[in-house]
Amino acid sequence: MPKQALLLLNMGGPNNLDEVELFLRNMFSDKYILPINPLMRKLVGTIIIKKRLNAVKANFQKHLGGKSPLTQLTQGLVDRLQTKLNMPIFMAMRYVPPFAIEAIKACQAQGIEGLVVFPMYPQCSTTTTISSIEEIQAHCKALNYQPKMKILCNYYDDRDYIQASFDKIIEALGERNPKEYDLIVSAHGLPLSIARSGDVYEKQIEANFSALKLYLELQGVSFKDTKLVYQSKVGAGRWLKPALDDTVRNPKNLKVLIYPIAFTVDNSETLFELDIETREIAHKIGYEDFVVAQCFNAD
Numbered sequence: 341m342p343k344q345a346l347l348l349l350n351m352g353g354p355n356n357l358d359e360v361e362l363f364l365r366n367m368f369s370d371k372y373i374l375p376i377n378p379l380m381r382k383l384v385g386t387i388i389i390k391k392r393l394n395a396v397k398a399n400f401q402k403h404l405g406g407k408s409p410l411t412q413l414t415q416g417l418v419d420r421l422q423t424k425l426n427m428p429i430f431m432a433m434r435y436v437p438p439f440a441i442e443a444i445k446a447c448q449a450q451g452i453e454g455l456v457v458f459p460m461y462p463q464c465s466t467t468t469t470i471s472s473i474e475e476i477q478a479h480c481k482a483l484n485y486q487p488k489m490k491i492l493c494n495y496y497d498d499r500d501y502i503q504a505s506f507d508k509i510i511e512a513l514g515e516r517n518p519k520e521y522d523l524i525v526s527a528h529g530l531p532l533s534i535a536r537s538g539d540v541y542e543k544q545i546e547a548n549f550s551a552l553k554l555y556l557e558l559q560g561v562s563f564k565d566t567k568l569v570y571q572s573k574v575g576a577g578r579w580l581k582p583a584l585d586d587t588v589r590n591p592k593n594l595k596v597l598i599y600p601i602a603f604t605v606d607n608s609e610t611l612f613e614l615d616i617e618t619r620e621i622a623h624k625i626g627y628e629d630f631v632v633a634q635c636f637n638a639d
Contacts, residue, residue: 344454345428345447348418349440349472350461352433353408353607359436360397364389366435372471375534388575403612410607411438414460416638417605428452434472444479447487454488460604462496463548465530465541469493496548502555504636509599510561512633521629522593523556523563524584525549526614527602529570532578542580548601564593568601571618572609588621596622597631606635 351367354360367373368385376384400406411431418429428450430443447455457476461468473491480487495501509523527545535542549568556563571584588596598618600610615632622630 342427342450342452344456345430345450345452346421346425346456346458347430347432347440347443347447347476348414349432349457349459349469349476350410350414350434350605351468351472352436352438353410354400354436355407355411357397357400357406359407360400361389361393363436364393364396370434370467370471372466372534375537399612400608403616404608408608409611410605413605413637420638427456432472432476434475440472440475441479444476444483444485448483448485452487454490457489457491459491459493461493461602462501462604463527463541463544463602464494464496465534466539467530467534467541494544496544497551502548502551504639505552505599505601506555506559506561508633508636508639509556509597512597512599512631516595516597516629516631518561518563518597521563521595521597521631522591523566524587524596524598525552525566525568525601526571526584526598527568527580527600528609529573529579529583532580535580545602552601563597564595571613584618585621588618589625591625591627594626594628596627596629597633599633600635603635605637610635 352363354363365385368388369381371381374381374384400408411433414431418431421429428447430446431438432440432443434440455476457473459469459472464470473493530539530541546568553566556566567582567587569582569584569587570580573579573583598614600614603610610632619630619632
């Protein structure tokens with residue numbers, strides 16, 4: 341009987357078009373995503389979903405084959421890890437299947453005494469890491485399951501993580517001369533109201549960016565310019581800046597490489613928002629080259 345299991349925590353992504361609404365409804369029901377009173381959260385969430393649902397479904401259908409790639413890519417990571425680790429490994433998604441509760445029930449049924457909890461977010465935020473960890477803890481409490489937990493998070497400045505980020509940038513660069521390119525490091529955005537309420541995400545993103553810049557310098561890789569931007573803004577409120585869209589629409593260099601620093605597995609926000617939507621903007625403006633680096637996935 342295994343003593344420990346590894347849980348890979350993430351938001352998840354719709355596995356089919358029917359799950360798009362489920363994903364949005366669960367996400368906007370999260371108190372950390374919409375930190376307002378429950379009645380207002382339900383009302384605001386419903387309004388947002390009503391406005392966005394058809395467009396989001398259409399984008400998934402047209403550009404991503406009707407589903408997010410995240411689950412399949414994460415399963416590839418699970419399969420690879422399973423060849424290296426002598427313990428059960430489970431995906432534990434927040435908003436769509438495979439849900440965290442199913443992973444917890446499986447661990448309890450197998451008599452697993454310890455959980456290694458790995459949020460797949462390099463930088464911590466209440467909206468991601470904290471939300472996912474608290475869900476795991478709540479499920480364990482509800483099931484009267486008391487495993488020992490080892491939580492591995494805040495690895496934004498870990499040397500191996502920085503090395504892996506560097507490797508993905510070099511892979512995307514190929515034979516291109518970095519001195520001719522701007523490196524745009526893109527992080528998922530966050531509303532200012534959350535960022536200014538004690539959330540550590542912005543500070544960790546900035547520290548991650550600084551560590552990556554330093555590592556590039558130490559490896560002798562010099563880009564023409566290196567910038568940190570934020571993507572995926574939703575709604576009319578104020579979010580962290582500078583925004584990716586604004587940066588791409590006002591270029592100082594028409595050769596860029598985009599690196600998605602806040603994601604470890606490719607998803608709609610990398611494969612659609614960056615590689616399709618933002619690429620189209622760059623094409624219309626007349627960029628000479630627009631390169632998007634892949635996430636780690638199962639590498």
